[in-house]
Structure formats: C-alpha cells, structure tokens
Amino acid sequence: MQAGLKDKTIRYSLPLLALVAAFLFPLFVSSPTYVQIMILLYFYAYLTTSWNLVGGFAGVLPLGHSAFVGIGAYTSTVLYLHYGLTPWLGMFVGGALAALVGVMIGKPTFKMRGAYFALSSIAFAEGLRVMVENINKLGPFTINGPRGLLIPLVGDSFIKYQFLRKEPYYYIILIMLILVLALTYMVSRRRMGYYLAAGGEEPEAAESLGVNVARYKLMAMAISCFLTALAGTFYAQLTLYFYPKGILGLDLSFELAFIALIGGRGTIAGPILGAFLLRPLNEFTRIYLGGYLPGLHLVIFGLILILVMIYQPRGLQEPLSRLYDKVIRKLTTRSHAMGVEKA
Amino acid sequence: MDVILQATVNGLLMGSIYGLTALGLTLIFGIMKVINFAHGSILMVGMFAAYWLVELTGIHPYLALFIVVPFLFFFGYYLQAIVIQPVFKAERHVREPITVIIVTTGIWYVLDNLAMMLFGAKYRVVTTAITGHTFTIGDLIISVPKLYGLIATLASAVLLYWFLKYTRMGRAMRATSLDRDAASLMGINQYKVYNIAFGLGTAVAGVAGCALIPFYYVFPTVGVVFDIRAFVIVVLGGLGSIMGALLGGMIIGVIESVFSQFMASTWTEGIIYVIFLFILFVKPSGLFGMKQDW
Amino acid sequence: MKLLDIQDLTKNFGGLTAVNSLSMSLETGQILGLIGPNGAGKSTVFNCIAGVCPPTSGKIAFKGKEITGQKPWDICRKRIARTFQLVKPFASKTVLYNVMVGTFSQTKSTAEAEEKALKVLERLHLDQKKDALAGSLTIADRKRLELARALATEPELLLLDEVMAGLRPTEVEEMIVIIKGIRKNGVTIFVIEHIIRAIMALSDWIVVIHFGEKIAEGTPAQVSQDERVIKAYLGEEYVTARNQGD
Numbered sequence: 065m066q067a068g069l070k071d072k073t074i075r076y077s078l079p080l081l082a083l084v085a086a087f088l089f090p091l092f093v094s095s096p097t098y099v100q101i102m103i104l105l106y107f108y109a110y111l112t113t114s115w116n117l118v119g120g121f122a123g124v125l126p127l128g129h130s131a132f133v134g135i136g137a138y139t140s141t142v143l144y145l146h147y148g149l150t151p152w153l154g155m156f157v158g159g160a161l162a163a164l165v166g167v168m169i170g171k172p173t174f175k176m177r178g179a180y181f182a183l184s185s186i187a188f189a190e191g192l193r194v195m196v197e198n199i200n201k202l203g204p205f206t207i208n209g210p211r212g213l214l215i216p217l218v219g220d221s222f223i224k225y226q227f228l229r230k231e232p233y234y235y236i237i238l239i240m241l242i243l244v245l246a247l248t249y250m251v252s253r254r255r256m257g258y259y260l261a262a263g264g265e266e267p268e269a270a271e272s273l274g275v276n277v278a279r280y281k282l283m284a285m286a287i288s289c290f291l292t293a294l295a296g297t298f299y300a301q302l303t304l305y306f307y308p309k310g311i312l313g314l315d316l317s318f319e320l321a322f323i324a325l326i327g328g329r330g331t332i333a334g335p336i337l338g339a340f341l342l343r344p345l346n347e348f349t350r351i352y353l354g355g356y357l358p359g360l361h362l363v364i365f366g367l368i369l370i371l372v373m374i375y376q377p378r379g380l381q382e383p384l385s386r387l388y389d390k391v392i393r394k395l396t397t398r399s400h401a402m403g404v405e406k407a
Numbered sequence: 408m409d410v411i412l413q414a415t416v417n418g419l420l421m422g423s424i425y426g427l428t429a430l431g432l433t434l435i436f437g438i439m440k441v442i443n444f445a446h447g448s449i450l451m452v453g454m455f456a457a458y459w460l461v462e463l464t465g466i467h468p469y470l471a472l473f474i475v476v477p478f479l480f481f482f483g484y485y486l487q488a489i490v491i492q493p494v495f496k497a498e499r500h501v502r503e504p505i506t507v508i509i510v511t512t513g514i515w516y517v518l519d520n521l522a523m524m525l526f527g528a529k530y531r532v533v534t535t536a537i538t539g540h541t542f543t544i545g546d547l548i549i550s551v552p553k554l555y556g557l558i559a560t561l562a563s564a565v566l567l568y569w570f571l572k573y574t575r576m577g578r579a580m581r582a583t584s585l586d587r588d589a590a591s592l593m594g595i596n597q598y599k600v601y602n603i604a605f606g607l608g609t610a611v612a613g614v615a616g617c618a619l620i621p622f623y624y625v626f627p628t629v630g631v632v633f634d635i636r637a638f639v640i641v642v643l644g645g646l647g648s649i650m651g652a653l654l655g656g657m658i659i660g661v662i663e664s665v666f667s668q669f670m671a672s673t674w675t676e677g678i679i680y681v682i683f684l685f686i687l688f689v690k691p692s693g694l695f696g697m698k699q700d701w
Numbered sequence: 702m703k704l705l706d707i708q709d710l711t712k713n714f715g716g717l718t719a720v721n722s723l724s725m726s727l728e729t730g731q732i733l734g735l736i737g738p739n740g741a742g743k744s745t746v747f748n749c750i751a752g753v754c755p756p757t758s759g760k761i762a763f764k765g766k767e768i769t770g771q772k773p774w775d776i777c778r779k780r781i782a783r784t785f786q787l788v789k790p791f792a793s794k795t796v797l798y799n800v801m802v803g804t805f806s807q808t809k810s811t812a813e814a815e816e817k818a819l820k821v822l823e824r825l826h827l828d829q830k831k832d833a834l835a836g837s838l839t840i841a842d843r844k845r846l847e848l849a850r851a852l853a854t855e856p857e858l859l860l861l862d863e864v865m866a867g868l869r870p871t872e873v874e875e876m877i878v879i880i881k882g883i884r885k886n887g888v889t890i891f892v893i894e895h896i897i898r899a900i901m902a903l904s905d906w907i908v909v910i911h912f913g914e915k916i917a918e919g920t921p922a923q924v925s926q927d928e929r930v931i932k933a934y935l936g937e938e939y940v941t942a943r944n945q946g947d
Contacts, residue, residue, distance in 0.1 A: 125505050127512065172688040178505045179442040182512075183638055184687050190635065191680030198673050255805045255814070262791055262802045269789035272751060273854055274777035274806035314631075318516060325509055359524040366517035373510050374493050 075392050086238055090231045099230040101347075103302065106237040108343050111295050112324040112335035113244050117288040119321060120329035121248075121257060122281045123264020124174065125182040128189025129320055132162040132289045134196070134312035136296025141213050141306075142205045144224075151225035155297035159290040166289030167282050174281045186314065193312040212307025215300065225301040233302050240298070241336075244291055248332050260284055261330070322365065326372045328379020337381050342368070409546055414664045420553035422660015423560040424618055428633045429640035429652040430564060431611035437647030438584040438604040441495070441504065444511040447634025448518035449486075449609050451627065453479050453616025455522060458625045461533050468535045468617050469555065476613040483609025488602045490514065495601070515630070522627035530624045538621045552621035559618045560656075563611055564649055570607075580604055584647070639683040703762075704729045704889050705750070705858060710759035712745050712913075719745040721913040722759070727858070732880070732890045734904035734921075736897075738933055742913035743893045744786055747860050750891075751783045752776040763858070777806060782856035784847045786863045786893075792836030796827060796846055799835050803853025818853060825849045825879060841872045845879075852883065859883065861892045865899050877902050901925070909933070 090099055111133070118126050139161055140154030149157075173184040197210040207213075220228050227233060251257045262270035263277035270277050300306055310316070327338020342365065349361035376382060432446045443449075453475055460471045491510055498504040540551035571577040582590040583600045591597045615633075623629070640659050644651025662682065667675045703726040712720040719742045727733050735743050749756045755770035762768065763779060771779075791799050800818040801811075808814050822828040825845050830838070835846060844864055851859060861880070865873050877899055884890055894900040900907065901921045909917040909924060911933040917924055924930055 123505075125508060176687070179508050180642075180687060182444075182508055183442070183642075184684060187635070187638075187680045187683045187687075191677055191684065194673060194677040194680065198671065198677065254811055255809055258798070258802050258805055258814075261794065261798075265791045265793060266789040268753070268773075269785065269791070269850075270802065271773035272753075272777060272783050272785075273803045273850060274774045275802070276772070276774045318512070321509075322513070322516075357524045359520045362520040363517050363524060366513045366520065369513040370490060370510055370517070373506050373513065374490070377494070377497065377506050 074395050078388075083242070087235075090234050096230045099234050101344075103230065103234050103237055105339060105343055106234075106241045107295060107299065107302075108320075108323065109336045109339035110237060110241045110244055111292060111320050112327070112339050113241070113248055113332075114288050114291040114295070115320050115324050116329055116332075116335045117248065117251070117284045117291075118281075119324055120331065120334070121251065121260040121264065122284040123178075123260070123330075124281065125178055125321070126185045126317075127182045127321055128185035128187070128314075128317050129288075129292055130312055130314070130316035131185075131189040131192050132166060132292040133296040133299070133316065134192065134308070135162040135165060135289075136293025137300040137306050137311050138196070138207070138213070138296075139293070140297040141215060141300050142207070144215070145213070146205055150223050151297055151301055152223070155225075155294050158297055159293040162289040162293035162296075163286040166285045170282050170285040171278075174278055174285075186317070189312065189317055190314060193308050193314075196308045196312060210308055212305060212310075213300075215304040217304060225297075226304070233298075237298060240294065245332065245336070247287075247291075252332060256280060256283065264330075319365075322369045326369055326380060328381035331379065331381050333385060334379045334381040337384065338379070341380070410668055411665060413547055414668050415661050416547055416549065417553070418661035418664030419657050420550065420557050420660070421664060422657040423557040423653070424553070424615055424656070425633070425636045425640055425660050426653040426656020427556070427560040427563060427615040427618065428612060429637040429644065429656050430560075430567065430649060431608035431615070432637045433641045433644070433647055433649065433652045434567065434611065435605055435608035436641065438580050439495075439601050440584075441491075441507050441511070442638075442646075443605075443608065444508060444634070445514035445518060446608070446612060446637055447630030447632070448515045448522075449479065449483065449630070450612040450616055450633050451522060451625075451630035452482065452518060453609075453613040454620055454623075454625050454629060455526065455616075456613075457617045457620045458531060458533055461535055461620060468537070468621050469559070472559075472614060472617045475617050476610050479613030479616070480606040480610035483612075484602050484606035486514065486609075487605035488598075491605070492598060492601070496598075515634070519627055519630060526627060528627060530626045532624055533620055535621045550622065552618075555621075556618040559614055560653065563614050564653055567607070567611070568649060576600075576603060635679065635683075639679055639686070642683065643686050703727065704731075704764060705891070706760075706762040707746075707750070708760045708762075710746065710749060710761065711757045712742075712749055712754065713757045719913050720749070720756075720910075723910065723913070723915055725908050725915065725918070727889055727891055729857075729889055730884070730887070731905050732884055732892060732903050734900040734907040735891065735893045735910065736895070736900055736907060736924075737910040737916075739895075741910045743910065744862055745913075746910075747783060747862050747891075747893065750776075751781065751860060777854055777856075780855065780857040781860065782851035782854045782858070783860035784844075784851050784862055784864055786866065788840075788843045788847045790835035790838070790843055790846055792834065794835060795832050796822065796835055796838070796849075797831040799846055800849050800853045803850040806854045821849050821853045824882075825852075840867045841869070844868065844876070848879070852888075856888060858889045858891065861890060861894075863893055863895060865894055865896045873899055 089102065093099065115126065115129050118124060136155065136158035139158030140151045143149040143154040143157060144151050169184065169188055173181045196207060199207045200209050201207060218224055218226055220226070259270065259275045259280045262273070263275055263280055267277045296311065299311070323338040323342050324335045326342060327336070328334025346361050346365060349364055353360045372380060428446070428450055432443060435441060435443045456475045456478055457468060457471050460466060460474060461468055491507060494506050494510050495504065498506055537552050537555065541548050542551065543549070571581055579590065579595045580600050580603070582593065583595060583597050587597050636659060640652060640655035643658065644655030659679070663675050663679065666678055705727040707726065708724050710720055710723040711718070723746065735746065737743055748754045750761055752771050752773040752775065760767060760769050763781060768776060768779060791802065797815070797818055800821055801814045804814040804817040804821070807817060819828060819831065822831055825848060827842065827845055827849055830842065838846060848864060865876055868876060873896060880890060880903055892900065892903060904921055907918060907921055907924045908915055909930050916929045916933060917927045919927065
C-alpha cells in the first residue's frame with residue numbers, strides 16, 4: 065500500500081504544483097504582456113476543453129463552435145449596451161441561448177454521419193456570421209454588421225465586468241478553466257461519460273444497453289455550447305471590442321478543433337496540452353516568421369494536424385502521458401529504493 | 408420579368424460550373440465514401456494553375472485545360488496516396504472515418520494558407536481570349552465564358568459517365584463503391600482505385616478551374632465559396648449521383664442568381680446556408696441520392 | 702402467462718418481405734430456438750423485438766404489455782437484452798468499461814456499476830481480462846463479452862443472435878454450459894443459431910422459419926424429423942430419396 069500511495073502522490077503532485085504556480089504567477093510576474101499571454105492561453109484551453117465535451121466525448125466533429133463564442137459575446141454585450149444589464153448576468157443569458165441553439169442544431173444532425181454533422185456545423189457558423197455581418201440593427205438592438213461592437217471603457221467596475229489591470233481577468237479565466245476541467249473529469253468518471261463514449265463508438269450496441277444515445281449527445285452539446293458562450297462574454301469584456309469575422313469566423317472554429325484534435329480529443333489532458341503547446345507555437349512562428357511569409361504559422365499548424373492524425377490519431381497526449389507514466393515509475397522505484405535503504 | 412429570365416439564364420450557366428465542382432466531390436464520395444473537405448481548396452489550386460499559365464503564356468484558357476487537368480489529376484492522386492491513404496487504411500473498419508474528415512480539413516487549411524502565403528490576398532483577374540465576350544439571343548445576353556463553362560460541364564459529365572460505364576477501370580471503380588471487400592477479392596486493388604477516383608475528382612475540379620478564370624476572381628480563399636456550394640449541391644442532388652450534381656448545381660445557380668436581384672449578394676450567401684441546413688434537416692439523401700444508413 | 706407473445710409479425714423492406722405474419726410465443730424460463738436457412742429472416746425478428754426496426758405490422762407483447770415499435774433503450778429498461786450477430790464491442794475501451802456501460806442501466810453510481818460489472822465478469826470467467834482492451838480479445842472472448850454486457854442489464858428475456866458463430870467445438874460446449882447456467886438464474890432465452898448441435902442441446906422448443914414464415918415448431922426431436930424442415934434445409938430430393946428408402 066505504501067507503494068500505491070507514493071505513486072498517487074507523485075502522480076498528482078505535478079498538476080497540483082502547476083495549479084499553485086498558476087495562482088501565484090501574477091504575484092511574481094508584473095508585466096501585463098506576459099499576463100495577457102497566459103490569459104489567452106487559459107482562454108483557449110477553456111474553449112478547447114468545452115469543445116471536447118462534444119467533439120471528444122460525444123464522438124462527433126463540430127467545426128463551427130465559434131458560433132457559440134459569438135452568441136455569448138453578442139448576447140451579453142447587446143444586453144449591456146441596450147439595457148445596462150451586467151455582463152455577469154448577460155453571460156448566463158448568452159449561455160442559455162447558445163445551449164438552446166446548439167440543441168436545435170444537434171437534434172436533426174446527430175443522427176447523421178459524422179461528415180454531415182461537421183458540414184452542418186460549418187454551414188451554421190458561416191451562415192450565422194454572414195447574417196450578423198448583414199444586420200445593422202436587430203429590432204431595438206444595434207448589431208453593427210461587419211464593424212462589430214465596441215464596449216465603452218468605464219474603468220474598474222466589477223459589476224460591469226471591466227477591470228483596468230489584467231490580474232482580475234487572469235484569475236477569472238483561470239477559475240473558469242479549473243471549473244471546466246473539473247466538470248469534464250466528473251463527467252468522464254460518471255454514467256454520462258460512459259454513455260457518451262459508448263454512444264460515440266458503437267451507437268447500436270449502446271442503445272441495446274439502455275443508452276438513449278441521441279439524448280446524451282444533446283446534453284453534451286447543450287453543456288458545451290453553454291460553457292463556450294461564457295468564454296465569449298469573457299473575451300468581449302477582456303478586449304472591449306469584437307467583430308463577426310474574428311469571433312464568429314471559421315478560423316477560430318478550426319483552431320479550436322485542431323488544437324483539441326492534436327492534443328487528443330476525448331481525453332481530459334488532450335485539449336489543455338494542445339492549447340499549451342500550440343498557442344505559443346502559433347504565436348512565435350507568427351511573430352518571427354510572419355514578417356517574411358505571412359500565414360506560414362497557419363500552414364505549419366495545418367501540417368502538424370495532418371501529421372498527428374496520420375501517426376498519432378489519438379493525439380499527442382498518448383505518447384506524452386506514456387512518457388509521464390515512465391517518469392513517475394522511475395521516481396517511485398527510486399524513492400522506494402531509498403525507503404528500503406533507510407529501513 | 409425579363410430581369411428574372413436573364414437572371415435565370417445566368418444562374419443556369421453559373422450553376423453548371425457549380426455542378427462541375429460538385430461532380431468531382433460526388434465522384435470521390437460515391438467511390439470512397441469520403442467527403443473531401445479540401446475539394447474547394449483543390450479547385451483553388453486549379454484556378455491558380457490556370458491563372459498563372461494564362462497570365463504568363465497568354466494561352467487560351469481551354470487549351471490550358473490540357474495542362475491543368477493532368478496536373479490536378481496527379482496532384483489529387485498523390486495527395487490521396489500519400490496523405491489520406493494511411494489514415495483511410497487505419498480507419499478501414501471504423502464505423503465513422505472521422506480522422507479522414509479531419510485530415511481533409513487539414514489539407515483545406517494548409518492549401519488555403521499556403522496560397523495566401525505565396526500569392527498574397529490579392530484578388531486577381533486575368534484577361535483571356537474569351538473574357539467579356541457575349542452574344543445576344545433576343546433580349547437575353549449570354550456570357551460566352553459561362554457558356555463554355557456549361558459545355559465543359561456537360562462534356563465532363565458525359566465523359567465521366569462513359570468512363571464509369573464502359574471502361575475496365577470504371578467498372579472496377581463501381582464495383583469498389585458497392586462493396587470494397589468483394590471487389591478486392593475479385594482482384595481489384597482497392598487502394599489503386601481510390602487513388603484514381605480521387606485523382607479523377609480533382610481533375611474535374613481542374614476543368615472547373617479553367618472554366619472559371621475567364622470571368623471569376625482568383626484569390627486564396629476562393630475555394631471556400633465553391634466548397635460550400637459544392638456541398639450544398641451534393642447534398643441536394645444526392646451523394647454519388649452525377650445527375651444529381653448537375654441538376655443540383657443548376658438549381659443552386661438559379662436560386663443564387665434570382666435572389667441576388669432582390670437582395671444584396673451578402674444576403675444570398677446566407678440564403679445558400681439556410682437552404683443547406685434546410686435540406687439536411689428535411690431530406691438528407693437529396694433528390695437522387697442512394698439511400699444511406701443515416 | 703406468456704413472457705413474450707408475437708402476433709402476425711410482418712416486416713417489409715421496400716419490396717422484400719423479410720418476415721411474413723409470424724406468430725409465436727415464449728414461456729417464462731424457456732429456452733426457445735429459432736432456426737432456418739440463411740436469409741430466412743431470423744435476425745429481423747430480433748431486430749423487431751429489440752426496437753431496432755419497427756415492424757410493418759403485427760404486435761409484440763412482453764409480460765402482457767405491448768412493446769411494438771418502442772425504442773431500443775426503452776426495451777432494455779423493460780428487461781429485454783440482446784446480443785448482436787456481428788459483435789459490437791466498444792473496442793477502444795477495457796472489458797470492464799464495456800460491461801459497466803451495461804450495469805449503469807441498473808445504478809447511477811460508478812462504484813456500484815463497477816462492482817456489479819466485476820460480478821458479471823466473474824460469472825463468465827472474464828474477470829482476469831477485465832483491463833484488456835475489448836478490441837484485442839479473441840473472437841470467443843468477444844462473444845463472451847457481448848454476453849456479459851447484455852447480462853449486465855439484468856434482463857428477464859435474453860435474445861442471443863448466433864452467439865456460437867465462429868467458435869471452435871470446445872468453445873461451443875463452454876458456451877452451452879454458460880447459457881444453461883443463465884437460464885438456471887431465471888432468465889428466459891430466445892436463441893438464433895445455426896450450429897445444430899447447440900440448438901438441439903439447449904432448446905426446450907424450436908421454431909423453424911423459412912422465407913420469413915413459420916414452417917414448423919416443436920421439441921427438438923419432433924423438428925428434426927419434420928419433413929418440411931428437412932426439405933427447407935436439404936432440399937426436395939433428399940426428402941423424396943429418404944421416403945423411397947423407407
């Protein structure tokens with residue numbers, strides 16, 4: 065039993081350490097640029113983890129998830145600009161709307177083949193973007209078409225979800241990320257997770273075992289869309305400006321999907337791993353090579369996706385977690401040996 | 408009324424080229440059961456190839472066909488053989504070959520951004536021997552390049568049909584599409600069939616590329632426009648159906664053309680998506696599609 | 702009361718009539734065998750009962766209540782389980798995981814589901830392989846896993862679709878013992894089988910169908926002598942030759 069305890073403590077100590085480091089980070093690093101980098105990192109990790117609930121656990125391929133980011137951002141912002149409703153509440157309205165829309169799209173498309181679902185998600189996201197770009201006013205609400213929405217700066221105001229410094233945003237997104245990871249972990253360990261995995265892999269068999277596959281997929285979709293929309297509001301409040309091409313665009317949708325796929329969809333570690341590996345890679349290639357060849361970083365990104373899909377279709381988390389296991393075992397045997405020696 | 412008639416004629420002509428793009432896509436699906444998300448990007452490659460050829464040599468775009476089409480055939484053939492095949496093989500027995508979809512999406516992404524990187528976002532247009540030529544029938548103005556496009560489409564469809572029905576390889580392809588395992592037991596190398604099928608699909612896209620450059624802008628993301636149209640058409644007409652692709656193309660072309668008389672072109676874009684979603688929800692097997700186990 | 706009562710079941714697929722006005726029933730505690738030449742429509746009958754494809758016409762009643770056309774997951778909750786002719790394991794998951802998907806129909810708690818699953822695996826002698834990936838199992842083990850999964854849902858009626866197919870003779874014997882054991886535990890079993898040895902050994906009652914219609918039924922002994930059955934399986938000439946030989 066001693067060995068088992070040791071193994072567990074070492075195995076979980078690294079993520080725990082990372083967690084503590086994450087919380088202490090802003091206390092040691094004051095440069096807003098770096099804090100901003102971490103904020104965006106957590107933001108993407110959050111989005112890909114939410115995506116994973118549908119794209120990973122439910123076994124379908126959503127390629128238009130930015131639609132829900134946009135729904136979140138637009139809903140909370142429009143309600144704030146027009147009614148003065150605090151974005152903290154507006155965010156939940158956006159989430160609910162996104163969940164509703166997600167279920168409406170999911171209901172007819174989940175029955176179809178994976179490719180058709182992927183196509184529908186693209187069609188929906190692009191259709192939404194085009195519509196939004198064409199609308200200036202929706203009833204009493206200003207949408208502003210392709211120019212997007214600007215949130216007036218009011219300085220530090222919690223109720224208005226605006227802060228002058230980066231630190232509050234950092235902690236908000238960090239907490240959101242932790243919650244979403246915890247949620248994913250819980251789902252995977254409980255009946256819903258098992259049912260989703262079964263339904264995604266062999267729906268007929270799952271149905272014969274009592275799983276209403278369609279219903280579970282829709283549940284996963286609703287949760288995922290809800291969570292994704294919350295991030296949309298966060299982004300809106302962080303940057304105080306967004307526009308259709310950016311927040312509803314196919315680029316964002318693809319980026320989310322690709323990161324989760326490269327990291328390893330269907331696993332908990334995959335999406336975060338993907339985000340933490342690929343976002344910095346994208347940023348650096350863009351900054352350093354973008355001067356000579358604009359868009360090269362995207363080409364590299366796409367190539368990485370293709371290579372990973374050919375050689376490690378379960379994502380990079382598979383070889384990396386095996387490596388991690390090896391390291392853990394080496395450490396436990398070493399400490400074991402030390403323990404024996406002491407005795 | 409005249410306006411609508413003119414719009415309808417334009418729509419039919421443009422729609423035939425949409426149909427041509429869809430033809431390649433439906434062929435690939437019909438035989439491999441794979442939806443090639445990168446099809447629009449491959450069309451874009453064809454368009455750029457034709458563009459550069461014409462721009463640099465001044466050759467007639469329909470003569471450029473003889474270079475572009477084989478080029479795209481081999482491009483597709485090797486793309487399939489080298490990039491897609493390993494994943495395809497790995498997912499042979501999986502119910503839903505999602506990784507293949509992911510890889511073709513990756514190819515879409517890479518090709519579009521590569522083109523952006525190499526050629527920039529500029530909208531290019533080339534003047535060819537037939538650009539801007541029109542002739543009139545009564546009150547109707549018929550655009551010559553578009554008419555050529557229609558002829559190219561019909562010719563391609565007929566050739567394809569003949570190939571599939573009467574040649575040995577064509578029969579092999581049809582056999583593989585019906586039952587890949589049985590076909591391979593008959594001595595048909597299914598992977599060779601797939602490579603050729605893919606190559607044919609992209610070759611057809613090459614024809615479309617040549618047909619488009621006399622009158623359409625060439626830019627890196629042009630593929631997305633045609634990709635979406637192609638998907639809508641293929642779903643409308645039914646996956647795997649040549650007739651469906653052609654008819655579906657014309658229908659979409661006409662809808663687009665007529666609607667844009669009454670609303671901004673950006674709205675028509677939206678209409679296409681709405682139609683797409685509508686068809687998916689109401690009759691996913693399309694007009695002529697084979698009954699799939701959806 | 703009859704546990705399962707099928708009345709005038711008909712299923713058409715486009716122009717093809719797979720099952721034609723079939724009527725039959727099962728008593729509680731029985732093992733009933735359904736046999737017939739290939740393509741006779743046996744799996745279709747199962748699919749109709751299990752809710753995979755709703756019948757074109759006819760009624761299916763379970764414990765006196767009608768279940769015709771209900772969804773597979775509801776049928777499972779009503780305590781009818783089935784296996785598939787072409788096994789469908791969740792290949793990327795462990796054996797234990799596979800069975801837990803079944804036991805989750807009985808409990809919401811993961812710990813309890815695991816406990817129950819382990820018990821089922823023990824009964825079927827698969828517990829040693831609980832952490833193996835389902836995709837890596839031999840065909841015999843996969844068939845057992847399929848059975849284990851179905852049993853995990855604690856059914857009263859079990860539909861076994863050619864569960865012996867592909868097994869070696871020793872494995873067939875083992876499976877016969879297992880199935881008899883399942884019946885001892887109070888499960889009524891409806892078996893489709895091609896392996897005559899197995900069906901004769903297991904069944905209390907046999908129904909024979911051909912081209913979707915019932916052509917004979919009776920005890921194994923009765924059915925094996927029935928002329929119509931022999932004709933269906935072996936052809937007209939054999940019957941004539943046999944009669945001439947008499």
